[in-house]
Amino acid sequence: MSKNNTSIRDFLYEEPGPKTRTWIRIGTGIALVLLAWLIYAVIDRFNVTGQFREKYWIFFTRWTTWRFLGEGLLTTLRVAVTAGAITFALGFLLMRARLNRHTVIWRISAGIISFTRGVPTLLFVYFFFLVFPKTGIKLTGFWKITLPVAISACGVVAEALRSGVNAVPKGQREAALSLGMTERRSFYRVIFPQAFRFVIPTLIAEMVIVLKDTTFAYIVSCADLMQNAKVLISNYDALVSIYLVVAVIYILINYGLNKLSDSLARRGGTMESRRAKA
Amino acid sequence: MSISALWAAYGSEYLQALLTTWKLTFFSFGMAFVLGILITVARVSPIIPLRRFGDFYVQIFRNIPGAALLILLVYAFPKLKLLFPYATCVLIATTLIPSAFCSEYLMSGMNMIEKGQIEAARALGMSFLQMIRRIIIPQALRYSVLPMTNLLVATMLTTALGSTVPMVPRELTGLVSHINTHATGGVTAFVISAAFYCATAVLIGFVGSRIDRKVRILR
Numbered sequence: 001m002s003k004n005n006t007s008i009r010d011f012l013y014e015e016p017g018p019k020t021r022t023w024i025r026i027g028t029g030i031a032l033v034l035l036a037w038l039i040y041a042v043i044d045r046f047n048v049t050g051q052f053r054e055k056y057w058i059f060f061t062r063w064t065t066w067r068f069l070g071e072g073l074l075t076t077l078r079v080a081v082t083a084g085a086i087t088f089a090l091g092f093l094l095m096r097a098r099l100n101r102h103t104v105i106w107r108i109s110a111g112i113i114s115f116t117r118g119v120p121t122l123l124f125v126y127f128f129f130l131v132f133p134k135t136g137i138k139l140t141g142f143w144k145i146t147l148p149v150a151i152s153a154c155g156v157v158a159e160a161l162r163s164g165v166n167a168v169p170k171g172q173r174e175a176a177l178s179l180g181m182t183e184r185r186s187f188y189r190v191i192f193p194q195a196f197r198f199v200i201p202t203l204i205a206e207m208v209i210v211l212k213d214t215t216f217a218y219i220v221s222c223a224d225l226m227q228n229a230k231v232l233i234s235n236y237d238a239l240v241s242i243y244l245v246v247a248v249i250y251i252l253i254n255y256g257l258n259k260l261s262d263s264l265a266r267r268g269g270t271m272e273s274r275r276a277k278a
Numbered sequence: 279m280s281i282s283a284l285w286a287a288y289g290s291e292y293l294q295a296l297l298t299t300w301k302l303t304f305f306s307f308g309m310a311f312v313l314g315i316l317i318t319v320a321r322v323s324p325i326i327p328l329r330r331f332g333d334f335y336v337q338i339f340r341n342i343p344g345a346a347l348l349i350l351l352v353y354a355f356p357k358l359k360l361l362f363p364y365a366t367c368v369l370i371a372t373t374l375i376p377s378a379f380c381s382e383y384l385m386s387g388m389n390m391i392e393k394g395q396i397e398a399a400r401a402l403g404m405s406f407l408q409m410i411r412r413i414i415i416p417q418a419l420r421y422s423v424l425p426m427t428n429l430l431v432a433t434m435l436t437t438a439l440g441s442t443v444p445m446v447p448r449e450l451t452g453l454v455s456h457i458n459t460h461a462t463g464g465v466t467a468f469v470i471s472a473a474f475y476c477a478t479a480v481l482i483g484f485v486g487s488r489i490d491r492k493v494r495i496l497r
Contacts, residue, residue, distance in 0.1 A: 122438040
Protein backbone atom coordinates (compact mmCIF):
# COMPACT_ATOMS: atom_id res chain seq x y z
CA MET A 1 0.00 0.00 0.00
CA SER A 2 1.23 3.40 -0.81
CA LYS A 3 2.00 6.02 1.75
CA ASN A 4 0.32 8.73 -0.22
CA ASN A 5 -2.93 8.94 -2.07
CA THR A 6 -1.52 8.96 -5.57
CA SER A 7 -0.48 5.63 -6.97
CA ILE A 8 2.09 5.11 -9.70
CA ARG A 9 -0.65 4.04 -12.05
CA ASP A 10 -1.98 7.59 -12.09
CA PHE A 11 1.08 9.09 -13.74
CA LEU A 12 2.55 6.15 -15.60
CA TYR A 13 0.94 7.18 -18.86
CA GLU A 14 0.99 10.28 -20.94
CA GLU A 15 -2.28 11.77 -22.13
CA PRO A 16 -3.22 9.19 -24.80
CA GLY A 17 -3.44 10.26 -28.42
CA PRO A 18 -6.29 9.29 -30.75
CA LYS A 19 -4.61 6.02 -31.83
CA THR A 20 -3.83 4.91 -28.28
CA ARG A 21 -7.33 5.84 -27.21
CA THR A 22 -8.70 3.50 -29.86
CA TRP A 23 -6.45 0.71 -28.62
CA ILE A 24 -7.50 1.31 -25.03
CA ARG A 25 -11.13 1.19 -26.11
CA ILE A 26 -10.60 -2.10 -27.94
CA GLY A 27 -8.72 -3.52 -24.93
CA THR A 28 -11.48 -2.39 -22.58
CA GLY A 29 -14.04 -4.07 -24.81
CA ILE A 30 -12.14 -7.36 -24.87
CA ALA A 31 -11.57 -7.22 -21.10
CA LEU A 32 -15.26 -6.57 -20.47
CA VAL A 33 -16.25 -9.52 -22.66
CA LEU A 34 -13.77 -11.80 -20.88
CA LEU A 35 -14.91 -10.69 -17.43
CA ALA A 36 -18.56 -11.08 -18.41
CA TRP A 37 -17.75 -14.57 -19.65
CA LEU A 38 -16.02 -15.35 -16.35
CA ILE A 39 -19.00 -14.20 -14.32
CA TYR A 40 -21.32 -16.13 -16.62
CA ALA A 41 -19.17 -19.27 -16.23
CA VAL A 42 -19.38 -19.03 -12.43
CA ILE A 43 -23.14 -18.46 -12.43
CA ASP A 44 -23.63 -21.25 -14.96
CA ARG A 45 -21.57 -23.61 -12.81
CA PHE A 46 -23.81 -22.83 -9.84
CA ASN A 47 -26.87 -23.24 -12.01
CA VAL A 48 -26.09 -26.60 -13.60
CA THR A 49 -25.08 -28.09 -10.25
CA GLY A 50 -28.33 -26.81 -8.74
CA GLN A 51 -26.68 -24.58 -6.15
CA PHE A 52 -29.19 -21.80 -6.76
CA ARG A 53 -32.06 -24.00 -5.62
CA GLU A 54 -34.22 -22.30 -3.05
CA LYS A 55 -33.50 -24.79 -0.29
CA TYR A 56 -29.85 -23.77 -0.28
CA TRP A 57 -30.60 -20.11 0.34
CA ILE A 58 -34.05 -19.80 1.92
CA PHE A 59 -32.78 -20.19 5.51
CA PHE A 60 -30.74 -17.01 5.13
CA THR A 61 -34.05 -15.14 5.34
CA ARG A 62 -34.58 -16.59 8.78
CA TRP A 63 -33.45 -14.56 11.72
CA THR A 64 -32.25 -17.62 13.68
CA THR A 65 -29.66 -18.40 11.00
CA TRP A 66 -28.10 -14.98 11.35
CA ARG A 67 -28.31 -15.09 15.13
CA PHE A 68 -26.46 -18.40 15.16
CA LEU A 69 -23.79 -17.12 12.76
CA GLY A 70 -23.64 -13.93 14.82
CA GLU A 71 -22.98 -15.92 17.99
CA GLY A 72 -20.14 -17.68 16.18
CA LEU A 73 -18.80 -14.38 14.94
CA LEU A 74 -18.94 -13.02 18.47
CA THR A 75 -16.82 -15.93 19.71
CA THR A 76 -14.42 -15.38 16.81
CA LEU A 77 -14.10 -11.72 17.77
CA ARG A 78 -13.69 -12.60 21.45
CA VAL A 79 -10.90 -15.02 20.58
CA ALA A 80 -9.29 -12.45 18.27
CA VAL A 81 -9.46 -9.60 20.79
CA THR A 82 -8.21 -11.74 23.70
CA ALA A 83 -5.42 -13.17 21.56
CA GLY A 84 -4.62 -9.65 20.38
CA ALA A 85 -4.34 -8.38 23.96
CA ILE A 86 -2.17 -11.31 25.04
CA THR A 87 0.05 -11.04 21.99
CA PHE A 88 0.50 -7.32 22.60
CA ALA A 89 1.58 -7.97 26.20
CA LEU A 90 3.95 -10.75 25.12
CA GLY A 91 5.25 -8.68 22.23
CA PHE A 92 5.88 -5.75 24.54
CA LEU A 93 7.86 -7.91 26.98
CA LEU A 94 9.87 -9.45 24.13
CA MET A 95 10.58 -5.99 22.72
CA ARG A 96 11.80 -4.74 26.11
CA ALA A 97 14.01 -7.80 26.46
CA ARG A 98 15.24 -7.45 22.88
CA LEU A 99 16.37 -3.88 23.58
CA ASN A 100 18.02 -4.84 26.85
CA ARG A 101 21.73 -4.12 27.20
CA HIS A 102 22.61 -7.56 28.56
CA THR A 103 23.68 -9.85 25.74
CA VAL A 104 22.12 -12.96 27.27
CA ILE A 105 18.72 -11.32 27.68
CA TRP A 106 18.45 -9.85 24.19
CA ARG A 107 19.81 -13.03 22.61
CA ILE A 108 17.11 -15.11 24.31
CA SER A 109 14.45 -12.64 23.26
CA ALA A 110 15.74 -12.57 19.67
CA GLY A 111 15.65 -16.37 19.69
CA ILE A 112 12.04 -16.49 20.87
CA ILE A 113 11.07 -13.87 18.31
CA SER A 114 12.53 -15.77 15.37
CA PHE A 115 11.05 -19.00 16.72
CA THR A 116 7.50 -17.66 16.80
CA ARG A 117 7.95 -16.01 13.42
CA GLY A 118 9.30 -19.15 11.79
CA VAL A 119 6.76 -21.68 13.06
CA PRO A 120 3.27 -21.94 11.55
CA THR A 121 0.29 -21.15 13.78
CA LEU A 122 -1.16 -24.57 13.07
CA LEU A 123 1.80 -26.25 14.75
CA PHE A 124 1.09 -24.27 17.92
CA VAL A 125 -2.61 -25.10 17.61
CA TYR A 126 -1.90 -28.82 17.37
CA PHE A 127 0.48 -28.49 20.29
CA PHE A 128 -2.24 -27.04 22.52
CA PHE A 129 -4.75 -29.50 21.14
CA LEU A 130 -2.76 -32.72 21.34
CA VAL A 131 0.03 -32.33 23.88
CA PHE A 132 -1.39 -29.99 26.48
CA PRO A 133 -4.24 -32.28 27.63
CA LYS A 134 -1.65 -34.97 28.40
CA THR A 135 0.07 -32.73 30.94
CA GLY A 136 -3.13 -32.72 32.97
CA ILE A 137 -3.80 -29.03 32.51
CA LYS A 138 -7.38 -28.67 31.33
CA LEU A 139 -8.04 -25.88 28.90
CA THR A 140 -11.36 -24.95 27.36
CA GLY A 141 -11.71 -24.77 23.57
CA PHE A 142 -11.55 -20.99 23.84
CA TRP A 143 -8.06 -21.01 25.34
CA LYS A 144 -6.89 -23.86 23.15
CA ILE A 145 -7.26 -21.53 20.17
CA THR A 146 -6.56 -18.17 21.83
CA LEU A 147 -3.19 -19.11 23.33
CA PRO A 148 -1.56 -20.60 20.20
CA VAL A 149 -2.79 -17.71 18.05
CA ALA A 150 -1.42 -15.21 20.57
CA ILE A 151 1.93 -16.97 20.87
CA SER A 152 2.31 -17.28 17.14
CA ALA A 153 1.78 -13.54 16.60
CA CYS A 154 3.85 -12.13 19.48
CA GLY A 155 7.19 -12.23 17.65
CA VAL A 156 5.89 -10.08 14.82
CA VAL A 157 4.35 -7.64 17.30
CA ALA A 158 7.66 -7.44 19.20
CA GLU A 159 9.53 -6.60 16.00
CA ALA A 160 6.91 -4.02 15.01
CA LEU A 161 7.16 -2.33 18.42
CA ARG A 162 10.94 -2.42 18.23
CA SER A 163 10.98 -0.76 14.83
CA GLY A 164 8.68 1.90 16.29
CA VAL A 165 11.02 2.50 19.22
CA ASN A 166 13.97 2.73 16.84
CA ALA A 167 12.10 5.26 14.73
CA VAL A 168 11.91 7.70 17.65
CA PRO A 169 14.78 10.18 17.25
CA LYS A 170 17.71 9.62 19.62
CA GLY A 171 17.50 13.20 20.84
CA GLN A 172 14.19 12.45 22.54
CA ARG A 173 15.81 10.05 24.97
CA GLU A 174 18.79 12.33 25.53
CA ALA A 175 16.52 15.29 26.19
CA ALA A 176 14.44 13.25 28.64
CA LEU A 177 17.57 12.08 30.47
CA SER A 178 18.99 15.59 30.62
CA LEU A 179 15.71 16.71 32.22
CA GLY A 180 16.56 14.32 35.02
CA MET A 181 14.28 11.44 34.03
CA THR A 182 15.46 7.93 34.69
CA GLU A 183 15.92 5.55 31.76
CA ARG A 184 12.72 3.75 32.69
CA ARG A 185 10.71 6.94 33.03
CA SER A 186 12.01 8.34 29.74
CA PHE A 187 11.05 5.12 28.00
CA TYR A 188 7.50 5.02 29.31
CA ARG A 189 6.83 8.75 29.26
CA VAL A 190 8.67 9.92 26.16
CA ILE A 191 9.82 7.17 23.83
CA PHE A 192 7.13 4.51 23.94
CA PRO A 193 4.11 6.81 23.49
CA GLN A 194 5.67 8.11 20.27
CA ALA A 195 6.75 4.65 19.14
CA PHE A 196 3.26 3.31 19.78
CA ARG A 197 1.70 5.96 17.57
CA PHE A 198 4.08 5.04 14.77
CA VAL A 199 3.13 1.37 14.85
CA ILE A 200 -0.65 1.55 15.32
CA PRO A 201 -1.25 0.82 11.59
CA THR A 202 1.09 -2.17 11.74
CA LEU A 203 -0.62 -3.47 14.87
CA ILE A 204 -4.04 -3.22 13.23
CA ALA A 205 -2.72 -5.05 10.16
CA GLU A 206 -1.42 -7.69 12.57
CA MET A 207 -4.95 -8.08 13.92
CA VAL A 208 -5.96 -9.26 10.45
CA ILE A 209 -3.47 -12.10 10.77
CA VAL A 210 -4.76 -12.90 14.26
CA LEU A 211 -8.34 -12.95 12.99
CA LYS A 212 -7.38 -15.22 10.09
CA ASP A 213 -5.61 -17.58 12.46
CA THR A 214 -8.70 -17.88 14.66
CA THR A 215 -10.35 -19.87 11.83
CA PHE A 216 -8.38 -22.87 13.08
CA ALA A 217 -10.73 -22.87 16.08
CA TYR A 218 -12.76 -25.65 14.46
CA ILE A 219 -9.80 -27.98 15.07
CA VAL A 220 -10.15 -27.56 18.84
CA SER A 221 -13.97 -27.40 18.49
CA CYS A 222 -14.38 -23.94 19.87
CA ALA A 223 -17.74 -22.62 18.67
CA ASP A 224 -16.48 -19.82 16.45
CA LEU A 225 -17.94 -18.62 13.16
CA MET A 226 -16.41 -21.51 11.20
CA GLN A 227 -17.60 -24.13 13.69
CA ASN A 228 -21.12 -22.70 13.79
CA ALA A 229 -21.12 -22.68 9.98
CA LYS A 230 -20.40 -26.41 10.12
CA VAL A 231 -23.35 -26.96 12.44
CA LEU A 232 -25.61 -25.00 10.09
CA ILE A 233 -24.34 -27.04 7.16
CA SER A 234 -25.28 -30.31 8.79
CA ASN A 235 -28.67 -28.84 9.74
CA TYR A 236 -29.63 -27.52 6.33
CA ASP A 237 -27.49 -29.76 4.14
CA ALA A 238 -26.33 -26.65 2.30
CA LEU A 239 -22.58 -26.54 2.13
CA VAL A 240 -21.64 -24.23 -0.71
CA SER A 241 -23.92 -21.31 0.19
CA ILE A 242 -23.01 -21.30 3.89
CA TYR A 243 -19.26 -21.56 3.39
CA LEU A 244 -19.44 -18.82 0.75
CA VAL A 245 -21.34 -16.49 3.08
CA VAL A 246 -18.89 -17.19 5.91
CA ALA A 247 -15.90 -16.56 3.64
CA VAL A 248 -17.44 -13.24 2.58
CA ILE A 249 -17.96 -12.26 6.24
CA TYR A 250 -14.28 -12.91 6.98
CA ILE A 251 -13.17 -11.05 3.87
CA LEU A 252 -15.29 -8.01 4.71
CA ILE A 253 -14.01 -7.77 8.29
CA ASN A 254 -10.39 -8.11 7.21
CA TYR A 255 -10.92 -5.67 4.37
CA GLY A 256 -12.28 -3.14 6.86
CA LEU A 257 -9.32 -3.63 9.21
CA ASN A 258 -6.83 -3.24 6.36
CA LYS A 259 -8.56 -0.08 5.15
CA LEU A 260 -8.46 1.32 8.69
CA SER A 261 -4.77 0.48 8.96
CA ASP A 262 -4.02 2.14 5.62
CA SER A 263 -5.92 5.30 6.39
CA LEU A 264 -4.22 5.61 9.79
CA ALA A 265 -0.85 5.03 8.14
CA ARG A 266 -1.59 7.79 5.65
CA ARG A 267 -2.72 10.17 8.33
CA GLY A 268 0.28 9.40 10.53
CA GLY A 269 2.44 9.49 7.44
CA THR A 270 5.33 8.10 9.42
CA MET A 271 5.64 4.44 8.63
CA GLU A 272 4.80 2.07 5.91
CA SER A 273 2.46 -0.52 7.35
CA ARG A 274 4.33 -3.74 7.18
CA ARG A 275 2.87 -7.16 6.93
CA ALA A 276 5.49 -9.65 7.85
CA LYS A 277 3.19 -12.65 7.97
CA ALA A 278 0.49 -13.53 5.54
CA MET B 279 9.59 -40.41 23.84
CA SER B 280 13.20 -39.34 23.67
CA ILE B 281 14.44 -37.52 20.65
CA SER B 282 16.65 -40.40 19.49
CA ALA B 283 13.87 -42.97 19.83
CA LEU B 284 11.50 -40.70 17.99
CA TRP B 285 14.05 -40.07 15.26
CA ALA B 286 14.74 -43.81 14.91
CA ALA B 287 11.03 -44.45 14.42
CA TYR B 288 10.07 -41.49 12.28
CA GLY B 289 13.35 -40.02 10.99
CA SER B 290 12.82 -40.86 7.34
CA GLU B 291 9.24 -39.64 7.49
CA TYR B 292 10.45 -36.35 8.93
CA LEU B 293 12.90 -35.88 6.08
CA GLN B 294 10.17 -36.79 3.61
CA ALA B 295 7.86 -34.24 5.27
CA LEU B 296 10.56 -31.56 5.23
CA LEU B 297 11.05 -32.19 1.53
CA THR B 298 7.29 -31.96 0.95
CA THR B 299 7.10 -28.66 2.83
CA TRP B 300 10.01 -27.29 0.82
CA LYS B 301 8.59 -28.45 -2.49
CA LEU B 302 5.16 -27.06 -1.69
CA THR B 303 6.70 -23.78 -0.54
CA PHE B 304 8.87 -23.24 -3.59
CA PHE B 305 6.26 -24.37 -6.13
CA SER B 306 3.63 -22.16 -4.51
CA PHE B 307 5.97 -19.22 -4.27
CA GLY B 308 7.08 -19.57 -7.89
CA MET B 309 3.54 -19.73 -9.18
CA ALA B 310 2.41 -16.97 -6.80
CA PHE B 311 5.22 -14.77 -8.10
CA VAL B 312 4.23 -15.25 -11.74
CA LEU B 313 0.56 -14.77 -10.90
CA GLY B 314 1.40 -11.73 -8.79
CA ILE B 315 3.27 -10.12 -11.69
CA LEU B 316 0.37 -10.76 -14.07
CA ILE B 317 -2.11 -9.29 -11.60
CA THR B 318 0.14 -6.29 -11.08
CA VAL B 319 0.38 -5.73 -14.83
CA ALA B 320 -3.42 -5.80 -14.95
CA ARG B 321 -3.64 -3.36 -12.04
CA VAL B 322 -1.41 -0.74 -13.67
CA SER B 323 -2.73 -1.24 -17.20
CA PRO B 324 -4.71 1.61 -18.80
CA ILE B 325 -7.67 -0.74 -19.21
CA ILE B 326 -10.05 0.10 -16.39
CA PRO B 327 -11.94 -3.23 -16.15
CA LEU B 328 -8.61 -5.07 -15.81
CA ARG B 329 -7.55 -2.69 -13.05
CA ARG B 330 -10.77 -3.23 -11.16
CA PHE B 331 -10.47 -6.98 -11.59
CA GLY B 332 -6.89 -6.92 -10.31
CA ASP B 333 -7.85 -4.84 -7.28
CA PHE B 334 -10.79 -7.13 -6.56
CA TYR B 335 -8.64 -10.25 -6.86
CA VAL B 336 -6.07 -8.85 -4.45
CA GLN B 337 -8.67 -7.80 -1.87
CA ILE B 338 -10.31 -11.23 -1.96
CA PHE B 339 -7.18 -13.31 -1.54
CA ARG B 340 -5.43 -10.92 0.79
CA ASN B 341 -8.33 -11.01 3.20
CA ILE B 342 -9.67 -14.56 3.05
CA PRO B 343 -8.38 -16.82 5.84
CA GLY B 344 -6.35 -19.72 4.45
CA ALA B 345 -8.50 -22.26 6.24
CA ALA B 346 -11.67 -20.79 4.73
CA LEU B 347 -10.21 -20.88 1.22
CA LEU B 348 -8.99 -24.45 1.62
CA ILE B 349 -12.37 -25.56 2.98
CA LEU B 350 -14.09 -24.00 -0.03
CA LEU B 351 -11.70 -25.80 -2.38
CA VAL B 352 -11.93 -29.15 -0.63
CA TYR B 353 -15.61 -29.32 0.34
CA ALA B 354 -17.52 -26.74 -1.72
CA PHE B 355 -15.88 -27.19 -5.12
CA PRO B 356 -16.80 -30.88 -5.46
CA LYS B 357 -20.45 -29.83 -5.03
CA LEU B 358 -19.89 -27.63 -8.09
CA LYS B 359 -18.51 -30.69 -9.89
CA LEU B 360 -14.94 -29.44 -9.62
CA LEU B 361 -13.05 -32.19 -7.89
CA PHE B 362 -9.33 -31.82 -7.23
CA PRO B 363 -7.01 -34.11 -5.26
CA TYR B 364 -6.18 -32.85 -1.75
CA ALA B 365 -2.61 -31.94 -2.69
CA THR B 366 -3.85 -29.82 -5.60
CA CYS B 367 -6.32 -28.00 -3.34
CA VAL B 368 -3.53 -27.18 -0.90
CA LEU B 369 -1.29 -26.04 -3.74
CA ILE B 370 -4.04 -23.78 -5.13
CA ALA B 371 -4.69 -22.23 -1.71
CA THR B 372 -1.00 -21.70 -0.94
CA THR B 373 -0.55 -20.10 -4.37
CA LEU B 374 -3.56 -17.78 -4.55
CA ILE B 375 -3.08 -16.18 -1.13
CA PRO B 376 0.63 -15.32 -1.55
CA SER B 377 -0.02 -14.12 -5.12
CA ALA B 378 -2.26 -11.33 -3.77
CA PHE B 379 0.43 -10.27 -1.29
CA CYS B 380 3.06 -10.48 -4.04
CA SER B 381 1.07 -8.03 -6.13
CA GLU B 382 0.67 -5.70 -3.13
CA TYR B 383 4.43 -5.70 -2.51
CA LEU B 384 5.21 -5.08 -6.18
CA MET B 385 2.73 -2.21 -6.22
CA SER B 386 4.24 -0.59 -3.15
CA GLY B 387 7.73 -1.21 -4.62
CA MET B 388 6.63 0.66 -7.74
CA ASN B 389 5.11 3.40 -5.65
CA MET B 390 8.53 4.09 -4.16
CA ILE B 391 9.66 5.30 -7.59
CA GLU B 392 9.38 9.04 -7.85
CA LYS B 393 7.24 10.74 -10.42
CA GLY B 394 10.24 12.74 -11.62
CA GLN B 395 11.96 9.61 -12.87
CA ILE B 396 9.07 8.81 -15.15
CA GLU B 397 8.99 12.37 -16.42
CA ALA B 398 12.75 12.22 -16.98
CA ALA B 399 12.44 8.96 -18.89
CA ARG B 400 9.79 10.53 -21.09
CA ALA B 401 11.92 13.62 -21.61
CA LEU B 402 14.74 11.37 -22.79
CA GLY B 403 12.36 9.99 -25.41
CA MET B 404 12.01 6.50 -23.98
CA SER B 405 9.07 4.53 -25.25
CA PHE B 406 6.57 3.20 -22.75
CA LEU B 407 7.97 -0.34 -22.85
CA GLN B 408 11.53 0.96 -22.54
CA MET B 409 10.48 2.92 -19.48
CA ILE B 410 8.84 -0.15 -17.95
CA ARG B 411 11.84 -2.34 -18.68
CA ARG B 412 14.66 0.06 -17.77
CA ILE B 413 13.17 2.25 -15.05
CA ILE B 414 10.17 0.66 -13.37
CA ILE B 415 10.83 -3.09 -13.18
CA PRO B 416 14.47 -2.96 -12.01
CA GLN B 417 13.66 -0.54 -9.20
CA ALA B 418 10.41 -2.21 -8.19
CA LEU B 419 12.23 -5.54 -7.91
CA ARG B 420 15.08 -4.05 -5.91
CA TYR B 421 12.66 -2.39 -3.49
CA SER B 422 10.74 -5.60 -2.97
CA VAL B 423 13.55 -8.01 -2.01
CA LEU B 424 12.80 -7.89 1.71
CA PRO B 425 9.00 -8.09 1.32
CA MET B 426 9.50 -11.05 -1.04
CA THR B 427 11.76 -12.72 1.50
CA ASN B 428 9.03 -12.32 4.10
CA LEU B 429 6.51 -13.60 1.58
CA LEU B 430 8.57 -16.74 0.99
CA VAL B 431 8.57 -17.42 4.74
CA ALA B 432 4.86 -16.62 4.90
CA THR B 433 4.24 -19.05 2.05
CA MET B 434 6.08 -21.73 3.99
CA LEU B 435 3.90 -21.03 7.03
CA THR B 436 0.80 -21.21 4.83
CA THR B 437 1.73 -24.69 3.59
CA ALA B 438 0.93 -25.94 7.11
CA LEU B 439 -2.68 -25.79 5.86
CA GLY B 440 -1.86 -29.13 4.26
CA SER B 441 -2.20 -30.70 7.71
CA THR B 442 -5.93 -29.93 7.87
CA VAL B 443 -6.69 -32.28 4.99
CA PRO B 444 -5.52 -35.88 4.52
CA MET B 445 -2.84 -34.91 2.03
CA VAL B 446 -0.30 -37.49 0.89
CA PRO B 447 2.63 -37.18 1.35
CA ARG B 448 2.36 -35.33 4.66
CA GLU B 449 4.16 -32.08 5.26
CA LEU B 450 5.85 -31.12 8.54
CA THR B 451 2.78 -30.03 10.50
CA GLY B 452 0.62 -32.87 9.23
CA LEU B 453 3.28 -35.40 10.25
CA VAL B 454 3.40 -34.07 13.80
CA SER B 455 -0.35 -34.24 14.24
CA HIS B 456 -0.27 -37.74 12.72
CA ILE B 457 2.43 -38.91 15.14
CA ASN B 458 0.65 -37.40 18.11
CA THR B 459 -2.72 -38.89 17.32
CA HIS B 460 -1.34 -42.38 16.68
CA ALA B 461 1.53 -42.57 19.15
CA THR B 462 2.84 -40.43 21.96
CA GLY B 463 5.38 -38.23 20.27
CA GLY B 464 4.81 -35.54 22.87
CA VAL B 465 6.69 -32.30 22.87
CA THR B 466 9.68 -33.78 21.05
CA ALA B 467 7.69 -34.46 17.90
CA PHE B 468 6.79 -30.77 17.78
CA VAL B 469 10.31 -29.62 18.51
CA ILE B 470 11.74 -31.48 15.49
CA SER B 471 9.21 -29.98 13.07
CA ALA B 472 9.54 -26.55 14.62
CA ALA B 473 13.32 -26.75 14.28
CA PHE B 474 13.01 -27.61 10.59
CA TYR B 475 10.61 -24.72 10.01
CA CYS B 476 12.80 -22.28 11.91
CA ALA B 477 15.98 -23.36 10.20
CA THR B 478 14.33 -22.87 6.81
CA ALA B 479 12.96 -19.46 7.83
CA VAL B 480 16.33 -18.32 9.19
CA LEU B 481 18.07 -19.52 6.02
CA ILE B 482 15.58 -17.69 3.78
CA GLY B 483 15.92 -14.56 5.92
CA PHE B 484 19.72 -14.71 5.77
CA VAL B 485 19.88 -15.10 2.00
CA GLY B 486 17.19 -12.44 1.55
CA SER B 487 18.96 -9.81 3.62
CA ARG B 488 22.25 -10.61 1.83
CA ILE B 489 20.60 -9.97 -1.54
CA ASP B 490 18.85 -6.89 -0.18
CA ARG B 491 22.09 -5.37 1.04
CA LYS B 492 23.58 -5.88 -2.41
CA VAL B 493 20.77 -4.37 -4.44
CA ARG B 494 19.17 -1.88 -2.07
CA ILE B 495 18.78 1.63 -3.43
CA LEU B 496 20.11 4.09 -0.89
CA ARG B 497 18.34 7.38 -0.59
